[in-house]
Amino acid sequence: MKYVDEFRDPVKAQTLLKEIRQLVERIEICRHRPLQIMEVCGGHTHSIFRYGLQQMLPPEIEFVHGPGCPVCVLPMGRVDDCIALAQIPGAIFTTFGDAMRVPGSKKSLLQAKAEGADVRMVYSPLDALKLAHENPQREVIFFGLGFETTMPSTALTVLQAKAEGVRNFSLFCNHITIIPTIKAILDSPDLHLDGFLGPGHVSMVIGTAPYDFIARHYRRPIVVAGFEPLDILHSIWMVLKQLAEGRCEVENQYARIVSDEGNSLSLAAVNEVYELREFFEWRGLGSIDHSGVRMREGFAAWDAERKFAVPNLKIADPKSCQCGEVLKGVIKPRECKVFGTACTPETPLGALMVSSEGACAAYYNFGRIDISGLTQSLAERRAAA
Amino acid sequence: MTTGFVCNLPLEDMQRGRGKVRDATITMAHGSGGKAMRDLIHDVFLGAFNNPLLAPLEDQAVVSLKDLAEGGDRLAFTTDSYVVHPLFFPGGDIGTLAVNGTVNDLAVSGARPLYLSCGVVLEEGLAVETLRRVTMSMRAAADEAGVLIVTGDTKVVERGSADKLFINTAGIGVIPAGVNISASRAQAGDKVIVNGYLGDHGCAILLARNELALETDVLTDCQPLHDLVRTMLKVCPDIHCLRDATRGGLATVANEFAQSSRVAIRLNEAALPLRESVRGACEILGLDPLYLANEGKLVAIVPAANAESLVETMRAHPAGREAAIVGDVMAAPSGIVMLNTGFGGGRIVDLLVGEQLPRIC
Numbered sequence: 001m002k003y004v005d006e007f008r009d010p011v012k013a014q015t016l017l018k019e020i021r022q023l024v025e026r027i028e029i030c031r032h033r034p035l036q037i038m039e040v041c042g043g044h045t046h047s048i049f050r051y052g053l054q055q056m057l058p059p060e061i062e063f064v065h066g067p068g069c070p071v072c073v074l075p076m077g078r079v080d081d082c083i084a085l086a087q088i089p090g091a092i093f094t095t096f097g098d099a100m101r102v103p104g105s106k107k108s109l110l111q112a113k114a115e116g117a118d119v120r121m122v123y124s125p126l127d128a129l130k131l132a133h134e135n136p137q138r139e140v141i142f143f144g145l146g147f148e149t150t151m152p153s154t155a156l157t158v159l160q161a162k163a164e165g166v167r168n169f170s171l172f173c174n175h176i177t178i179i180p181t182i183k184a185i186l187d188s189p190d191l192h193l194d195g196f197l198g199p200g201h202v203s204m205v206i207g208t209a210p211y212d213f214i215a216r217h218y219r220r221p222i223v224v225a226g227f228e229p230l231d232i233l234h235s236i237w238m239v240l241k242q243l244a245e246g247r248c249e250v251e252n253q254y255a256r257i258v259s260d261e262g263n264s265l266s267l268a269a270v271n272e273v274y275e276l277r278e279f280f281e282w283r284g285l286g287s288i289d290h291s292g293v294r295m296r297e298g299f300a301a302w303d304a305e306r307k308f309a310v311p312n313l314k315i316a317d318p319k320s321c322q323c324g325e326v327l328k329g330v331i332k333p334r335e336c337k338v339f340g341t342a343c344t345p346e347t348p349l350g351a352l353m354v355s356s357e358g359a360c361a362a363y364y365n366f367g368r369i370d371i372s373g374l375t376q377s378l379a380e381r382r383a384a385a
Numbered sequence: 386m387t388t389g390f391v392c393n394l395p396l397e398d399m400q401r402g403r404g405k406v407r408d409a410t411i412t413m414a415h416g417s418g419g420k421a422m423r424d425l426i427h428d429v430f431l432g433a434f435n436n437p438l439l440a441p442l443e444d445q446a447v448v449s450l451k452d453l454a455e456g457g458d459r460l461a462f463t464t465d466s467y468v469v470h471p472l473f474f475p476g477g478d479i480g481t482l483a484v485n486g487t488v489n490d491l492a493v494s495g496a497r498p499l500y501l502s503c504g505v506v507l508e509e510g511l512a513v514e515t516l517r518r519v520t521m522s523m524r525a526a527a528d529e530a531g532v533l534i535v536t537g538d539t540k541v542v543e544r545g546s547a548d549k550l551f552i553n554t555a556g557i558g559v560i561p562a563g564v565n566i567s568a569s570r571a572q573a574g575d576k577v578i579v580n581g582y583l584g585d586h587g588c589a590i591l592l593a594r595n596e597l598a599l600e601t602d603v604l605t606d607c608q609p610l611h612d613l614v615r616t617m618l619k620v621c622p623d624i625h626c627l628r629d630a631t632r633g634g635l636a637t638v639a640n641e642f643a644q645s646s647r648v649a650i651r652l653n654e655a656a657l658p659l660r661e662s663v664r665g666a667c668e669i670l671g672l673d674p675l676y677l678a679n680e681g682k683l684v685a686i687v688p689a690a691n692a693e694s695l696v697e698t699m700r701a702h703p704a705g706r707e708a709a710i711v712g713d714v715m716a717a718p719s720g721i722v723m724l725n726t727g728f729g730g731g732r733i734v735d736l737l738v739g740e741q742l743p744r745i746c
Contacts, residue, residue, distance in 0.1 A: 001664050010729045052730020101739065110739070123597060123670075229728045345738040365735045
């Protein structure tokens with residue numbers, strides 16, 4: 001397939017892998033411990049597992065699967081809020097597909113739907129706005145979720161609803177921002193990251209300039225990466241090259257999509273509709289200052305949080321869950337006490353087990369690094385369960 | 386409301402023009418056991434399916450054991466219910482599915498499919514014309530598969546209690562002596578074969594729902610597989626495992642084989658037959674074609690020595706033109722399916738937990 005197969009060429013992969021192995025030889029750290037490279041974005045996590053990239057790379061390179069899976073970092077209290085909104089009589093609650101299975105404190109949206117709530121999966125917030133047009137007597141609520149990648153589309157939908165005077169549409173805003181989150185991770189004392197793969201689609205919106213502090217202040221290389229397997233190998237090569245040459249810079253591997261300054265139209269829409277929250281609660285990571293946005297006062301008529309009584313209860317993560325440690329890369333998913341036993345994709349305790357972008361679900365579904373070792377241990381776990 | 390096809394109106398009466406359905410839509414009366422139901426059965430069902438075993442309209446179809454025994458030494462018996470939205474989709478409809486699905490469930494045992502039943506649950510308000518179209522498709526599919534629809538049942542439920550039309554078909558077929566196909570017979574060294582493009586049906590249905598604003602020319606692959614299986618058995622009587630890869634796709638069948646046979650199965654991504662359009666739709670929606678449904682695809686596990694010649698034979702058959710060897714069987718790790726990615730890596734292919742859900746971004 002054109003524009004896809006070019007980025008999945010196994011011959012080019014071998015060439016890159018050879019160069020990556022040569023670079024590893026030149027990097028001093030690799031003689032003492034494996035390099036830890038965080039892929040911030042859940043889309044990268046998905047690709048790494050889908051193509052089995054970890055097992056292709058030399059053992060001196062370890063991926064740390066970062067917090068960039070929006071459904072994974074959603075606290076249970078917010079899922080409960082979604083269910084409360086979905087149960088408002090007459091409401092149609094609309095959401096992206098993979099948020100349907102995220103467990104709340106009592107149930108998921110999928111279960112709420114089975115019990116009678118009108119929960120519908122849509123592919124775009126504009127589909128939700130269309131539903132509002134088609135059902136003028138009913139309130140249509142869209143579950144706004146995700147980083148800067150999805151923010152412009154929800155902001156533009158709200159702007160369109162306002163322009164069209166649609167009064168039965170509202171957004172339950174749970175958008176989160178990437179920069180404060182990366183900063184919180186870098187400030188975490190139990191973490192030793194050597195470099196980053198920067199999120200590709202977030203950067204398409206915000207550009208590459210906001211990452212300067214990572215290189216300048218924290219002295220870590222960051223390479224904004226595409227999502228095809230060759231993109232990821234190429235980006236790893238770029239991070240290693242910086243390390244080998246003693247550089248710490250922001251580089252852009254995904255230049256075919258990402259410009260340094262970002263997308264000004266998207267950013268303008270985002271700024272018009274949203275403002276930073278003082279803090280936002282993350283699953284596993286706790287509260288992070290200025291890491292979420294809410295809708296501005298002027299859009300109160302389309303803001304589900306202002307329009308309806310959202311319970312907004314804080315629910316503690318299950319005690320047995322070690323999602324936070326996994327998110328920060330302190331432990332690998334399989335080192336979690338409940339991985340593959342109490343917490344499986346069928347019965348997820350932590351949200352990392354829910355989405356295919358979640359590190360734990362990816363480990364469980366697609367296998368561990370060394371496939372022979374992995375498959376054996378997974379089979380044993382299941383036999384024991 | 387709960388009476389079957391059973392009705393004592395002689396065939397001649399129908400031929401004299403009695404028993405025509407005049408209503409445009411199905412009402413509760415069509416399930417009440419009275420005249421409206423009698424007319425529906427004669428006009429729509431008997432009109433479409435008419436055959437000597439059905440025509441007496443007894444409470445049951447009566448089949449000669451002697452005739453059955455001539456075809457083999459074991460009876461295969463299966464049932465399946467069909468609920469699909471939309472009822473009509475590119476390349477087929479719920480009627481073609483209801484016949485071919487059950488025919489294929491019989492066929493993959495090596496059986497020659499012979500007789501089907503047809504139970505329908507109709508939602509009050511369904512257009513009679515829709516039901517006519519579906520029964521005519523069923524007749525056409527039955528003719529193509531060489532089976533007879535010999536008994537049936539009709540229920541009508543109130544509006545909102547069902548989604549337009551549900552169909553259940555059960556089927557019987559006869560397995561020739563010497564054929565021994567089972568999900569538990571895969572052995573290390575065996576090869577995994579599919580008979581063509583994967584995921585067409587799942588993709589066609591997804592796009593026919595029109596929720597995605599994507600357009601492609603993908604048709605359902607709905608087709609009967611019994612003749613292909615018969616041809617395969619001629620070349621390779623010792624087929625170890627055979628299943629049609631419907632819901633859950635190749636990934637699910639491979640997992641079933643691996644678990645039943647206590648072996649590992651290794652699929653080769655580069656060898657999987659996939660249409661560009663199906664790949665494209667999966668790329669956009671974040672779906673994995675390995676899990677997409679098929680309605681005319683089988684997965685076979687066969688001794689390595691027979692694999693090449695079998696694929697060659699399959700490719701000469703209309704239902705197997707893109708047949709390919711897509712993987713092999715290994716002794717361990719037991720119960721696990723793996724995929725060698727075309728990129729050079731590997732991963733596990735597990736059973737799906739629920740439906741595949743499109744990703745956020």
